[in-house]
Amino acid sequence: MSDDGDSLKRRIEDWMVGQMPIIQMHGGDSVVRKADPETGEVVVELGGACAGCGISNITANNIKADLIMDFDDVTDVQVKVPSSGDHGASTVEGGRGGELQYGDEDPGHF
Secondary structure: OOOOHHHHHHHHHHHHHHHHHHHHHOOEEEEEEEEEOOOOEEEEEEEEOOOOOOOHHHHHHHHHHHHHHHOOOOOEEEEEOOOOOOOOOOOOHHHOOOOOOOOOOOOOOO
16 A cells, blocks of 8 residues: 555546436536545545436445455445435535435435
C-alpha cells in the first residue's frame, strides 16, 4: 500500500468516472468520500436518481465487488445511498461533492 490517501482516492475517482455512464444512464451521481490506503477502507456515496431507486442495492454491491477486485489496496467498501429521490443542491452534484441527506431506513447494503 504505497499510495497516499489522495492518490488512492484519485485512482478510485478515475475508476468511478469509467462507471459513471452506467450510473448516469439512470440519472444517478457518485462521489468518493473516503479512500484510506492504510486500512483499505473506501466510502462511496450515490446520489441523484440513485436515491430511493429499487436497484441501487445491485449498483452498490457491484461497486463494492468491483473495487475490491480491481484495487489490491481496497479491502472494505461502503456505498451509501440516500433514501429519498431528492435532486439539486442537497445531493451529489455532477458526481463530485454536495451534501447527502440520509433517511432512517436501512437499505440493506452498507
